Amino acid sequence: xxxxxxxxxxxxxxxxxxxxxxxxxxxxxxxxxxxxxxxxxxxxxxxxxxxxxxxxxxxxxxxxxxxxxxxxxxxxxxxxxxxxxxxxxxxxxxxxxxxxxxxxxxxxxxxxxxxxxxxxxxxxxxxxxxxxxxxxxxxxxxxxxxxxxxxxxxxxxxxxxxxxxxxxxxxxxxxxxxxxxxxxxxxxxxxxxxxxxxxxxxxxxxxxxxxxxxxxxxxxxxxxxxxxxxxxxxxxxxxxxxxxxxxxxxxxxxxxxxxxxxxxxxxxxxxxxxxxxxxxxxxxxxxxxxxxx
Amino acid sequence: xxxxxxxxxxxxxxxxxxxxxxxxxxxxxxxxxxxxxxxxxxxxxxxxxxxxxxxxxxxxxxxxxxxxxxxxxxxxxxxxxxxxxxxxxxxxxxxxxxxxxxxxxxxxxxxxxxxxxxxxxxxxxxxxxxxxxxxxxxxxxxxxxxxxxxxxxxxxxxxxxxxxxxxxxxxxxxxxxxxxxxxxxxxxxxxxxxxxxxxxxxxxxxxxxxxxxxxxxxxxxxxxxxxxxxxxxxxxxxxxxxxxxxxxxxxxxxxxxxxxxxxxxxxxxxxxxxxxxxxxxxxxxxxxxxxxxxxxxxx
Numbered sequence: 280x281x282x283x284x285x286x287x288x289x290x291x292x293x294x295x296x297x298x299x300x301x302x303x304x305x306x307x308x309x310x311x312x313x314x315x316x317x318x319x320x321x322x323x324x325x326x327x328x329x330x331x332x333x334x335x336x337x338x339x340x341x342x343x344x345x346x347x348x349x350x351x352x353x354x355x356x357x358x359x360x361x362x363x364x365x366x367x368x369x370x371x372x373x374x375x376x377x378x379x380x381x382x383x384x385x386x387x388x389x390x391x392x393x394x395x396x397x398x399x400x401x402x403x404x405x406x407x408x409x410x411x412x413x414x415x416x417x418x419x420x421x422x423x424x425x426x427x428x429x430x431x432x433x434x435x436x437x438x439x440x441x442x443x444x445x446x447x448x449x450x451x452x453x454x455x456x457x458x459x460x461x462x463x464x465x466x467x468x469x470x471x472x473x474x475x476x477x478x479x480x481x482x483x484x485x486x487x488x489x490x491x492x493x494x495x496x497x498x499x500x501x502x503x504x505x506x507x508x509x510x511x512x513x514x515x516x517x518x519x520x521x522x523x524x525x526x527x528x529x530x531x532x533x534x535x536x537x538x539x540x541x542x543x544x545x546x547x548x549x550x551x552x553x554x555x556x557x558x559x560x561x562x563x564x565x566x567x568x569x570x571x572x
Numbered sequence: 573x574x575x576x577x578x579x580x581x582x583x584x585x586x587x588x589x590x591x592x593x594x595x596x597x598x599x600x601x602x603x604x605x606x607x608x609x610x611x612x613x614x615x616x617x618x619x620x621x622x623x624x625x626x627x628x629x630x631x632x633x634x635x636x637x638x639x640x641x642x643x644x645x646x647x648x649x650x651x652x653x654x655x656x657x658x659x660x661x662x663x664x665x666x667x668x669x670x671x672x673x674x675x676x677x678x679x680x681x682x683x684x685x686x687x688x689x690x691x692x693x694x695x696x697x698x699x700x701x702x703x704x705x706x707x708x709x710x711x712x713x714x715x716x717x718x719x720x721x722x723x724x725x726x727x728x729x730x731x732x733x734x735x736x737x738x739x740x741x742x743x744x745x746x747x748x749x750x751x752x753x754x755x756x757x758x759x760x761x762x763x764x765x766x767x768x769x770x771x772x773x774x775x776x777x778x779x780x781x782x783x784x785x786x787x788x789x790x791x792x793x794x795x796x797x798x799x800x801x802x803x804x805x806x807x808x809x810x811x812x813x814x815x816x817x818x819x820x821x822x823x824x825x826x827x828x829x830x831x832x833x834x835x836x837x838x839x840x841x842x843x844x845x846x847x848x849x850x851x852x853x854x855x856x857x858x859x860x861x862x863x864x865x866x867x868x869x870x871x
């Protein structure tokens with residue numbers, strides 16, 4: 280018997296649940312003149328709800344032990360591995376060859392594992408003990424900046440997406456992601472991976488929709504502490520920088536990035552979304568031998 | 573006058589109540605109406621602190637907040653009242669002098685209500701003598717569940733007498749009553765015994781205020797008004813922490829009791845975190861961008 284073909288409805292991911300967009304709107308991105316699926320056209324209210332979810336999850340996520348965050352990132356990679364055939368077919372649907380798709384999935388899994396390894400290491404590597412001219416033990420360490428908005432790569436719909444989510448959450452931040460507008464399938468399927476990999480609800484929230492419509496709300500939202508923008512539109516970059524001034528958001532621009540490049544994979548990506556905390560601890564000498572700093 | 577048999581109070585149509593509430597929550601309130609509603613909500617809040625850890629300083633801070641909700645936005649109303657334990661009433665009265673913000677005090681062995689009549693009366697008198705404008709009493713839920721409705725009635729009437737000029741809010745603690753029928757019965761008893769307000773909850777029990785339970789109480793107020801011509805106020809308390817929900821309460825009051833009840837003389841919200849959420853919404857409406865708690869005072 281011939282089965283009726285039904286176009287899949289992809290939903291957004293907020294607070295660990297898969298709601299439809301609050302606006303009820305949809306769009307159908309095309310590849311080879313065929314619609315890829317019914318994709319939510321998220322509204323500013325969805326951004327707002329996602330930020331509320333991300334804020335609610337932030338403290339709990341940051342308070343997890345670094346080792347545990349590491350385990351969870353590793354688990355995302357494992358679950359992603361288990362669903363590679365689905366990503367494979369979606370990447371191909373979105374218009375790349377079988378071989379390239381395979382490569383992209385491999386790189387995505389490896390990238391998650393790479394940042395999983397860094398979760399409990401970046402503080403040792405980047406934290407410091409600072410020489411001061413008083414009887415203080417002075418040290419600096421890194422704390423998450425809070426809620427991070429990610430305007431994910433338009434072209435690299437899986438690797439580009441994961442390359443930004445992984446370092447952001449590795450450092451204890453939570454994020455609200457706007458997925459690729461023309462190639463949104465992998466992002467939504469990745470949220471299904473997140474939902475089954477011990478990532479607490481709200482740590483990663485993924486929206487689909489129109490950048491032009493939503494960017495200003497990422498940029499101007501007072502409860503978003505940083506935004507990373509992974510596209511090339513100069514006007515959008517200007518708009519983002521301008522609106523971000525109100526609460527002095529950290530803005531990171533990743534234009535013209537080759538996400539396959541190994542250089543993309545480095546611990547400084549974690550530092551982009553961290554704040555330095557320096558502590559002055561009153562103490563005369565550190566050790567029994569009387570050494571000071 | 574014959575003693576009323578409270579076991580015969582009207583039964584509540586649960587399905588009807590839930591259906592009505594579902595329709596209220598589907599209303600969309602935007603722009604001008606929303607701003608008007610939000611300001612009204614602020615002006616109806618009983619800003620509350622009822623913690624074991626309360627200090628004089630905390631109460632003073634709360635009083636300041638009641639008068640200066642968010643000075644960055646001009647012309648905001650004050651809250652209706654602040655609500656504290658009896659031993660902080662004098663602190664609050666002094667701090668709020670001349671501001672028009674009322675001082676409400678819980679009394680009668682709040683929150684459990686398990687104590688003797690003498691202690692409850694004394695508790696009330698101490699608060700009133702210290703200058704409380706309003707008394708929030710709890711009913712004896714234990715006696716109510718035992719069917720001793722006359723006891724509950726007499727107790728409310730006695731406290732009402734002890735209140736003098738202070739207005740009496742009667743807390744039913746609906747989360748411990750169990751069914752809508754019992755909520756209706758307790759509402760009727762409280763109103764007949766002289767309550768100026770009926771109030772859902774202490775805030776110490778979950779569930780606290782909900783839309784359905786409030787609707788049951790509003791319907792009771794309506795029937796009481798038709799029967800006696802006396803207006804009784806309503807105060808949902810506990811668990812109302814966002815603006816959208818608060819606006820839904822206002823819609824329900826307007827549609828059940830009419831515009832006459834839409835002032836802080838007849839309707840209050842018992843809340844602590846609601847004010848900041850409303851302020852954030854007002855800031856959003858005026859400045860255009862979504863707000864963060866980081867930029868609003870904690871208490």
